[in-house]
Amino acid sequence: MSEQIAATQVEHIARLARLALTHEELTRYGEELGHILAYIEQLNEVNTEGVEPLAHPLAVHNVWRVDEPQPSLDAQQALQNSPATDGRYFLVPKVLEHYDAS
Amino acid sequence: MQYKSLIGMEIHVQLLTRTKLFCGCEVQFGTEPNTRVCPVCVGLPGSLPAINLHAVELAIRAGLALQCTIAGFTKWDRKSYYYPDLPKNYQISQYDLPIASQGILEYELHGERRPVRIRRAHLEEDAGKNLHDSPGMTQVDLNRTGTPLLEIVTEPDLHSAEEAFAFANELHRLLVYLGVTEGVMKKAQMRFEPNVNVIITHEGVEYATPICEVKNLNSFKALRSAVDFELQRQLAEWQRDHDYTLASCGKENRGWDDDRQETVYQRGKEEAHDYRYFPDPDLIPIVVDDAWQECVRKALPEMPLARRNRFMQDYGLGLKEATLLIEDRPTADLLDAAVKAGGPGNILAKHFISFWQQHANSRECTIAQLGVTAPRLAELANLQQLGRISSSAAATLSEALFSSDQSPAEIARQRGLEQVQDRGAIERLVDDALADNPQAVELIRLRDKKWEKSLGFLQGQVMQKSKGSASPILVREILMQKLDLNQG
Known part of the structure; x- marks a missing residue:
């Protein structure tokens, strides 16, 4: 069972993930995503009538951390994997000032 | 033309915890950038979140004070979006099972109590901070990442800027009172996002203007001004174009420009986000039983x-x-x-x-x-x-x-600050003063034009004799009596 995901849908998902895809990639990912979805679709064959939705596979709840500070990284450690930094901040390409996604 | 303003509010409240929501980094304002971060904050692969119990308790406390129903079972969900201040590319929040829902908060305006229904209150983590000061690049500080927030959402039960202002003040007072937040506005510990629109009845037809959400207001004054501006703007816009409606234009996000005192268009419905919420597999659910609720309720001030x-x-x-x-x-x-x-x-x-x-x-x-x-x-x-x-x-x-x-x-x-209330003692002092100052007494008897001054002088003499300890009221009373002056 394989379904092709429409190119427009792939494009939409790519934009949400901030990915610029070529025309060939759109087609390829459309196919691959279709396979993934079809695989997951198999779950729909199970009858879940009257079964509570599962929030977590483990039967545990209420595991806490007490509100006590632990040491943080220093800035140098925090920034060491960053492709660009000025020693204090992570640097990223300029983003729109008034944009707020939340 | 008749119209009714509808205002609902989303309020982000920073919870008063020492550490972040999912890691042990200290919540601290104004420290060197990127020095209150750890692998969880930075979103390093393999790092796992651990829930701060105190944050959950504060949320329950706030929920109960807002007369909400506390969910017996809640979980965490991922809200996905891509932005530099969000290193994991998702924010941990609560989507369909908020910790508190369906409450009410009463505020007062012009001596009258007015209720606002609370739709929900849920826990979520704050994002980091983008700085746009340097040219060419955006600087990112992740110190604020993971700070525990309670997002409170009201029903559209407010109808003017004045009401929104009064409600926000009451909510702030309440949450600071409860110790749920420090509520320091300058540190953005409480942020308001009013959703504003106007229902207009014109020639028997009802029009609803687009619902505009004004983002991130962090002062009461800005809230009042922004709501006021929005109501006027939407009315004017609709009068210009009757098609400026919710049905045609959908929802809008707007920002507040404090210098120009106006709201600015940010995005419309066609750009609305697709957050793809799903349960966070890294976090286990929370069960709040009656005993826990009762324990928090009993401790409410x-x-x-x-x-x-x-x-x-x-x-x-x-x-x-x-x-x-x-x-x-x-x-x-x-x-x-x-x-x-x-x-x-x-x-x-x-x-x-x-x-x-x-x-x-x-x-x-x-x-x-x-x-x-x-x-x-x-x-x-x-x-x-x-x-x-x-x-x-x-x-x-x-x-x-x-x-x-x-x-x-x-x-x-x-220090001789005790008042002498002993009538007899004061009478003796008054007699002495009258005997010492026959001239003043004479002036008063003759109702000289300066007689009142003389009376004041005599009173001063008595007070002096008592070294300031006599009850001034009693001194005056006795003086008047002895000089046959009508009191009043």
Whole structure:
């Protein structure tokens, strides 16, 4: 069972993930995503009538951390994997000032 | 044309915890960038979140105070979006099972109580901060990432900028009171996002303008101005174009430009986000049983409005004064403690709003922070109640309480601040003064044009003889009597 995901849908998902895809990639990912979805679709064959939705596979709840500070990284450690930094901040390409996604 | 304004609110409240929501990094404002971060904050692969119990408890406390239903079972969900201040590319939030829902908060306006329904309140983590100061690049500071927030969402039960302002103030007062948040507006610990639109009835047809959400307002004043501006703008826009409606234009996000005092278009519905919420597999669910709820409920303090009313009734305070006194909870607690220690409520309250407040102002602290204990406050008020000191002597004495450990009564005695209430003693002093100053007495008898001045002079003489300890009211009364002057 394989379904092709429409190119427009792939494009939409790519934009949400901030990915610029070529025309060939759109087609390829459309196919691959279709396979993934079809695989997951198999779950729909199970009858879940009257079964509570599962929030977590483990039967545990209420595991806490007490509100006590632990040491943080220093800035140098925090920034060491960053492709660009000025020693204090992570640097990223300029983003729109008034944009707020939340 | 008739219209009705509808305003709902989303409020982000920073919870008063020492550490972040999912890691042990300290929540601290104004520190060097990227020094309060760890692998969880930075979103390193393999790092796992761990829930801060205190944050959950504060959320339950707020939920109960807002008369919400607390969910017996809640979970965490991922809200996915890509932005540099969100290193994991998702925000951990609560989507379909918020920890609290369906509550109510009453606020007061023009002496009238008005309810606002609370739709929900859920826990979520804050994002980091993008700085746009340097040219070419955006700087990212992740210190704020993971700070625990409670997002409170109301129903559209507010109908004017004034109501939104009053409601926001009441919510702020309540949450600070509960110790749920520090509520420092300058540190953006409370952020308002009003959703505003107008329902217009025109020639029998109803029009709804687009619902505009004004993002991230972090002062009460900005909230009031932004709502006011939005209502006017939407009405004007609709009058220009009757197709400026929710049906045609959908929802809008707008920002507030404080310099120009206007809202600015940010994005419309066609750009609306697809957050792809799903349960976070890294976090386990929360179960809040009745026993836990009851435990939190029992520890809730008296609500600010109820306390204010009690202060007015029991301590004889006016609305303004009572409002001022309850503003700081430790100060209000101190007043209650002083009354419990045996002090007269009405005199204590007067002391609080007069000289204790002045001492606090000059020391730039609250009355509670002055460090004067409840029993000493009570004793001072009692001395006045019993007539042993005058109200002005009480004010003088209050200053002395800072530098001495002795009891107020002892200090009053030593400094000669005690009032002489003994009628006989004062009468003798008055007789002496009259005998010493026949000229003044004569002027008064002749009703000389300066007779009142002479009376004042005589009174001063008596006070002097008593070394300031005589009750001035009694001195005047006896003087008038002896000089056959009609009182009044």
